[in-house]
Amino acid sequence: MQYRIDPKSGNRISALGLGCMRIPGFALGKPDARAAASIISAAVETGINYLDTAYLYPGNEAVVGATLEKLSMRDRVFLATKLPHASCKRADDFDRFFDEQLRRLRTDHIDYYLMHNITSPGQWERVRGLGIEDWIAAQKERGRIRQIGFSFHGSAVDFPVVLDAYDWDFCQIQYNYANEHYQAGTAGLKAAAWRGMAVFIMEPLLGGRLATKLPRAAQRVFDAASHGHLTTPVAWGLSWVWNHPEVTMLLSGMTSAEQVADNARIACRALLGSMGKSELGVVQEALGHIEQANRIPCTGCSYCMPCPHGVNIPGCFAAYNASFAHSWFTGVQQYFTASAIRTGSPRLASNCVGCGACTRHCPQRIDIPERLRDVRRRLQPGPVDWVLRAMAER
Numbered sequence: 001m002q003y004r005i006d007p008k009s010g011n012r013i014s015a016l017g018l019g020c021m022r023i024p025g026f027a028l029g030k031p032d033a034r035a036a037a038s039i040i041s042a043a044v045e046t047g048i049n050y051l052d053t054a055y056l057y058p059g060n061e062a063v064v065g066a067t068l069e070k071l072s073m074r075d076r077v078f079l080a081t082k083l084p085h086a087s088c089k090r091a092d093d094f095d096r097f098f099d100e101q102l103r104r105l106r107t108d109h110i111d112y113y114l115m116h117n118i119t120s121p122g123q124w125e126r127v128r129g130l131g132i133e134d135w136i137a138a139q140k141e142r143g144r145i146r147q148i149g150f151s152f153h154g155s156a157v158d159f160p161v162v163l164d165a166y167d168w169d170f171c172q173i174q175y176n177y178a179n180e181h182y183q184a185g186t187a188g189l190k191a192a193a194w195r196g197m198a199v200f201i202m203e204p205l206l207g208g209r210l211a212t213k214l215p216r217a218a219q220r221v222f223d224a225a226s227h228g229h230l231t232t233p234v235a236w237g238l239s240w241v242w243n244h245p246e247v248t249m250l251l252s253g254m255t256s257a258e259q260v261a262d263n264a265r266i267a268c269r270a271l272l273g274s275m276g277k278s279e280l281g282v283v284q285e286a287l288g289h290i291e292q293a294n295r296i297p298c299t300g301c302s303y304c305m306p307c308p309h310g311v312n313i314p315g316c317f318a319a320y321n322a323s324f325a326h327s328w329f330t331g332v333q334q335y336f337t338a339s340a341i342r343t344g345s346p347r348l349a350s351n352c353v354g355c356g357a358c359t360r361h362c363p364q365r366i367d368i369p370e371r372l373r374d375v376r377r378r379l380q381p382g383p384v385d386w387v388l389r390a391m392a393e394r
């Protein structure tokens with residue numbers, strides 16, 4: 001196994017972490033105990049020492065806790081779980097959730113504790129107002145929380161604001177070769193590392209979409225360039241992430257012992273700098289085909305931003321493209337995130353008044369107001385529009 005050092009704690013962490021959310025049975029809210037035992041034991045035996053779960057993954061903490069206890073493996077891993085901060089209405093909710101998590105996980109401490117899914121600075125400010133900073137300090141003092149961080153699915157604009165809102169030990173961001181300009185993106189990865197934080201990566205294969213169902217032309221590019229350990233889109237995708245020195249660890253939601261073995265084999269060989277100019281060129285070429293399948297040629301450069309009416313222009317276009325490249329639901333889901341719909345100032349395509357201030361800045365010469373109308377027609381049709389507006393008014 002390849003290991004990397006968490007710059008804040010000095011912990012030696014396996015470059016490959018186990019995302020426990022996808023343990024078989026998760027879709028029914030009943031993770032399978034036998035599958036969990038098989039996956040977790042394969043992971044730990046192969047050298048993986050970081051396990052990630054969350055309060056909000058139904059049944060997951062309990063199964064992970066029971067499995068670690070049964071296999072006597074708790075002391076061999078760093079255990080990560082997450083606070084459902086949106087459900088915390090009063091200060092004593094922090095203890096209530098955390099005590100329940102310790103019980104479920106059958107442990108007396110959490111090595112890496114995260115605020116789950118921060119999408120805007122306002123969410124952190126809200127729990128800060130409830131006194132979470134004092135609560136974290138007290139838990140750290142008692143040794144019940146070792147490292148504190150957050151997982152993030154908001155916009156590139158909001159990410160540095162969240163980074164600077166507290167003295168975090170680590171963060172967890174979505175990152176892969178197709179998302180260099182989406183959410184925290186490459187700029188966010190570098191900004192977090194520059195602040196001396198450990199950076200953990202989720203969605204290194206975009207929920208599996210960079211592992212299977214690639215456009216045929218992209219698959220052909222990878223096949224033609226196959227060599228060494230780079231023989232599958234999974235190997236290319238994971239290796240691309242590991243090639244970044246700012247990355248401490250990436251999480252993979254492995255669903256079988258075989259998958260653990262496959263990914264671990266790649267992790268052993270995908271060392272820093274193991275992808276040179278030519279390999280990176282292959283990924284760019286494949287990405288070119290993936291993006292060609294895209295309907296709007298937006299590169300996410302953000303030169304058109306900020307929009308005076310608050311539209312998240314690259315976010316809207318990325319979601320629109322995803323709705324064709326993957327599925328309409330994926331696009332809508334991405335659109336909900338990119339438009340920060342859960343906040344008081346959503347950044348919807350429908351905010352656009354057609355002033356044209358953005359268009360002259362676009363190096364791709366995209367007719368932005370016109371294409372935003374396409375986005376609205378596809379991702380904000382009648383019923384979705386109604387739901388979005390209702391959410392915004394809440």
Ligand code: SF4
Pocket residue numbers: 306307308309310311313351352353354355356357358359368369372
């Ligand atoms: S045309 Fe629309 S997206 Fe562009 S700056 Fe004006 S309001 Fe914003």
Ligand code: SF4
Pocket residue numbers: 297298299300301302303304305313314317361362363364365366368
């Ligand atoms: S300037 Fe053009 S290419 Fe760049 S983010 Fe805006 S729309 Fe996309």
